[in-house]
Amino acid sequence: MPFACARCGRCCHGKGGIYLSEASASMAAGLLGMGPSDFAKRFLSPLPGGGWSVRSGPSKGDPCLLLGEDGLCRIQGAKPDVCRAWPYLRAPLGSEGAFLELRGCCQGLSGLTWRDFLKGFEEPGAAPPGDAPPTGGFRALARAIGGPWAF
Numbered sequence: 001m002p003f004a005c006a007r008c009g010r011c012c013h014g015k016g017g018i019y020l021s022e023a024s025a026s027m028a029a030g031l032l033g034m035g036p037s038d039f040a041k042r043f044l045s046p047l048p049g050g051g052w053s054v055r056s057g058p059s060k061g062d063p064c065l066l067l068g069e070d071g072l073c074r075i076q077g078a079k080p081d082v083c084r085a086w087p088y089l090r091a092p093l094g095s096e097g098a099f100l101e102l103r104g105c106c107q108g109l110s111g112l113t114w115r116d117f118l119k120g121f122e123e124p125g126a127a128p129p130g131d132a133p134p135t136g137g138f139r140a141l142a143r144a145i146g147g148p149w150a151f
């Protein structure tokens with residue numbers, strides 16, 4: 001059984017602080033029809049080493065400010081790398097315990113074994129939800145963005 005995103009939006013409810021590169025920030029601003037500085041003022045915090053961190057709402061449990069009311073990311077074409085790679089991140093790929101913990105919060109993983117999950121990562125043609133399919137699936141995506149071990 002392959003991973004299929006149930007679009008529950010839970011992975012967009014975190015502590016915020018998701019890294020967005022300068023280039024992706026400009027692209028994301030364009031997607032929303034905003035200028036880069038207005039976009040940054042509204043959604044981002046600058047990071048000391050360059051790039052940006054996407055902010056979440058002010059209260060505990062608030063979602064990422066870029067989550068739309070329809071439960072989808074508003075910047076699909078310029079989504080941060082970690083969001084594109086999700087749920088194929090370092091911890092669940094490296095540890096069954098971490099996978100089981102993740103499975104408890106991601107509906108798209110429900111019913112999957114760790115073996116299914118690892119297989120899905122390797123499968124050519126698998127694509128992250130909402131993104132243009134990367135040639136070769138998630139492993140190719142991970143290679144392209146320097147992960148999954150980067151996350």
Ligand code: SF4
Pocket residue numbers: 004005006007008009010011012086087105106107108109
């Ligand atoms: S990846 Fe998982 S947690 Fe995120 S929206 Fe899809 S089903 Fe929900």
Ligand code: SF4
Pocket residue numbers: 011012013018054064065066067068072073074075079080083
């Ligand atoms: S940038 Fe998009 S995909 Fe990433 S947490 Fe925010 S809303 Fe979700």
